[in-house]
Amino acid sequence: MIPIAKPLLGEEEAEAAREAVLSGWVSQGPQVAAFEADFAAIVGARHACAVSNCTTALHLALLAVGVGPGDEVITVSHSFIAGANSIRQCGAVPVFVDIDADTFNIDPKAIADAATDRTRAIMVVHQMGMPCDMAAVLNVARDLGVPVIEDAACGIGSEILFDGAWRKIGRPMGDIVCFSFHPRKVLTTGEGGMLTTESDAYDANFRLWRQHGMSVSDRARHSSATVIFEDYPVRGYNYRMTDIQAAVGRQQLRRLSHVIARRRALAERYRAALRGMNGVTPPHEPDWARSNWQSYCVWLAEDLDQVSVMQAMLNAGIATRRGIMNMHQEEAQADVPRPHALTRSEAARDHCVLLPLYVQMTNAEQDEVISALDAAIQTSRVRRAG
Numbered sequence: 001m002i003p004i005a006k007p008l009l010g011e012e013e014a015e016a017a018r019e020a021v022l023s024g025w026v027s028q029g030p031q032v033a034a035f036e037a038d039f040a041a042i043v044g045a046r047h048a049c050a051v052s053n054c055t056t057a058l059h060l061a062l063l064a065v066g067v068g069p070g071d072e073v074i075t076v077s078h079s080f081i082a083g084a085n086s087i088r089q090c091g092a093v094p095v096f097v098d099i100d101a102d103t104f105n106i107d108p109k110a111i112a113d114a115a116t117d118r119t120r121a122i123m124v125v126h127q128m129g130m131p132c133d134m135a136a137v138l139n140v141a142r143d144l145g146v147p148v149i150e151d152a153a154c155g156i157g158s159e160i161l162f163d164g165a166w167r168k169i170g171r172p173m174g175d176i177v178c179f180s181f182h183p184r185k186v187l188t189t190g191e192g193g194m195l196t197t198e199s200d201a202y203d204a205n206f207r208l209w210r211q212h213g214m215s216v217s218d219r220a221r222h223s224s225a226t227v228i229f230e231d232y233p234v235r236g237y238n239y240r241m242t243d244i245q246a247a248v249g250r251q252q253l254r255r256l257s258h259v260i261a262r263r264r265a266l267a268e269r270y271r272a273a274l275r276g277m278n279g280v281t282p283p284h285e286p287d288w289a290r291s292n293w294q295s296y297c298v299w300l301a302e303d304l305d306q307v308s309v310m311q312a313m314l315n316a317g318i319a320t321r322r323g324i325m326n327m328h329q330e331e332a333q334a335d336v337p338r339p340h341a342l343t344r345s346e347a348a349r350d351h352c353v354l355l356p357l358y359v360q361m362t363n364a365e366q367d368e369v370i371s372a373l374d375a376a377i378q379t380s381r382v383r384r385a386g
């Protein structure tokens, strides 16, 4: 069976977790601080603050820019449901806009139309690792005078040509960037998240909020030579990452350039093979973007049935997934007003298929996927014709 994805974890991560356990310090402590420093250096951000997952990162990011009850946040429906949930956790309302069919990312032209006097933030997603058109997004955001949060859950290692130079996703172009270390992403700590920002004030708030709004960290209290009492100036949350996770994360970061190189090589092999295949369109990478290819998403031709193609692949021992979900089509978000057309989002969910892509995948395994896809398309066509 060829899986859709597979985390890359080895002896280095196992040893790092072991050392963290045996150090006696397992909650947020020195490993978290070191992971944050490593992460900030790699992406080129002034601050990196580790949290329990990307959903809690998004929640803190929204709070930091002042999103509260009754506010509106312009975002895409075509993304993981955590996006809308984090907005609603602030008491705010997501305003869903459509995507660009080529990149599966927010259509910058749709943002201005969706703005009202209640718009408090724009939350864009670097979907499946593909950078958004941030120059266009920031133009609109500046006109509107609203902050931009980047959901880079899948974006570690991706790069964008911005202001004339290549930079890593995570060095904020908007105000705050949020990452996930769930095993389905490019690097993993089991569960985990990271917030990057250039703002000292935002970063200070993240650190306060993630540990119950407590003024002194456990580490500072533990290492203090004088008696200190903590206080609780603001209401907070428990959104901390553990030192065991952070120790694993530091080892994962060391693999990043190898991981990205292999993922990009596999994506290039897919592109070369699928370009000439009848019935599929490989994903588009704009010349200003270098994706980490967290997922490899192809469009199926109009006349093909998504489920029969996926079933034929599964019968051949190959796992696939349908296109990215749409939050507005899920019952949990059925009460969200839907004033804007989401036609391209709906088409992408129902006519796209995600193909297996992971670092350990061999060229031979990938060739198997490619042949199976070709065969699946032909069987589906025959079945449909007959």
Ligand SMILES: *Cc1c(COP(=O)(O)O)cnc(C)c1O
Pocket: 053, 054, 055, 056, 079, 080, 082, 083, 125, 127, 151, 153, 154, 179, 180, 181, 182, 192, 193
């Ligand atoms: C995975 C994902 C999330 C949620 O990340 P968690 O770490 O699981 O909370 C949010 N947004 C997007 C786009 C994702 O892909």
